[in-house]
Amino acid sequence: MTAQILDGKATAAAIKSDLTVRVAALKAQGITPGLGTLLVGDDPGSRWYVNGKHRDCAEVGMGSIQRELPGTATQEEIEDVVRELNADPACTGYIVQLPLPKGIDTNRILELMDPAKDADGLHPMNLGRLVLNEEGPLPCTPQGVVTLLRRHGVEINGAHVVVVGRGVTIGRPLPLLLTRKSENATVTQCHTGTRDLSEHLRQADIIVAAAGVPHLVKPEDVKPGAAVLDVGVSRDENGKIVGDVHPGVREVAAWVAPNPGGVGPMTRAQLLVNVVEAAERAAAASAVSAG
Numbered sequence: 001m002t003a004q005i006l007d008g009k010a011t012a013a014a015i016k017s018d019l020t021v022r023v024a025a026l027k028a029q030g031i032t033p034g035l036g037t038l039l040v041g042d043d044p045g046s047r048w049y050v051n052g053k054h055r056d057c058a059e060v061g062m063g064s065i066q067r068e069l070p071g072t073a074t075q076e077e078i079e080d081v082v083r084e085l086n087a088d089p090a091c092t093g094y095i096v097q098l099p100l101p102k103g104i105d106t107n108r109i110l111e112l113m114d115p116a117k118d119a120d121g122l123h124p125m126n127l128g129r130l131v132l133n134e135e136g137p138l139p140c141t142p143q144g145v146v147t148l149l150r151r152h153g154v155e156i157n158g159a160h161v162v163v164v165g166r167g168v169t170i171g172r173p174l175p176l177l178l179t180r181k182s183e184n185a186t187v188t189q190c191h192t193g194t195r196d197l198s199e200h201l202r203q204a205d206i207i208v209a210a211a212g213v214p215h216l217v218k219p220e221d222v223k224p225g226a227a228v229l230d231v232g233v234s235r236d237e238n239g240k241i242v243g244d245v246h247p248g249v250r251e252v253a254a255w256v257a258p259n260p261g262g263v264g265p266m267t268r269a270q271l272l273v274n275v276v277e278a279a280e281r282a283a284a285a286s287a288v289s290a291g
């Protein structure tokens with residue numbers, strides 16, 4: 001048996017086509033959602049991702065604002081651009097591309113962002129809203145994982161999900177999403193300090209591997225019929241992406257999200273969803289205040 005593919009590219013395309021309609025409706029009300037990005041430094045990988053986000057915006061009819069600073073930028077210079085994006089009415093949502101250069105206080109930058117313009121769902125207020133079950137922008141990669149499973153009919157309700165990783169963008173927020181009543185999964189969170197990872201993995205109906213350790217999840221760790229999502233990004237000596245999931249897992253699992261082509265495109269689509277939903281919330285609020 002070979003696993004079925006959780007096709008992130010096709011699913012992201014379907015989400016973008018839905019967003020195109022919603023963006024047109026907002027524009028008809030005089031609101032043009034616009035995504036801002038701030039890239040600090042000239043890492044080619046980061047630049048490639050940022051360019052992709054602007055292509056996505058053009059595809060759905062959204063505006064986009066691209067800001068860049070050299071890798072030598074100071075904390076104050078970065079904070080100045082954040083304040084400008086907070087004040088710019090054309091920028092209805094934005095991200096600060098992570099990681100920021102060494103020596104920069106990332107948490108201070110994230111806290112300075114206007115939480116209503118936080119397209120990543122990583123502002124402390126929005127992470128707090130997630131904990132409190134209040135509406136707000138959701139962290140893009142975790143929500144991308146949930147949407148990818150849902151759109152392929154993989155049962156989340158009652159499933160045992162093992163999340164491997166404890167990073168701020170995926171590992172920490174994903175269990176918060178999965179344990180909401182609306183998802184209703186049971187989650188075990190593992191990380192590089194977990195004793196006998198294989199023992200935990202073998203119990204899982206769904207595995208989400210986001211540790212950044214090449215081929216961490218091996219075929220013998222996977223229960224036959226499980227769904228395995230590869231979110232790890234490492235690069236080999238030729239610069240090719242190597243995921244956290246060993247290719248042999250395809251012969252054991254029922255579902256596999258490949259990397260590339262799985263969760264990455266979903267992350268980008270969710271970023272657009274967050275910006276459109278924030279604009280829709282703002283439109284609804286101004287309609288109420290206009291009476």
Ligand SMILES: Nc1nc(=O)c2c([nH]1)NC[C@@H]1CN(c3ccc(C(=O)N[C@@H](CCC(=O)O)C(=O)O)cc3)C=[N+]21
Binds near residue numbers: 098
């Ligand atoms: N503030 C912030 N928000 C982020 O969401 C964020 C970030 N910083 N820093 C970097 C990571 C990485 N990330 C990716 C998004 C899409 C793909 C993606 O679409 N990848 C394609 C192609 C990959 C390739 O071929 O290079 C795929 O998986 O098929 C990958 C990686 C968002 N990140």
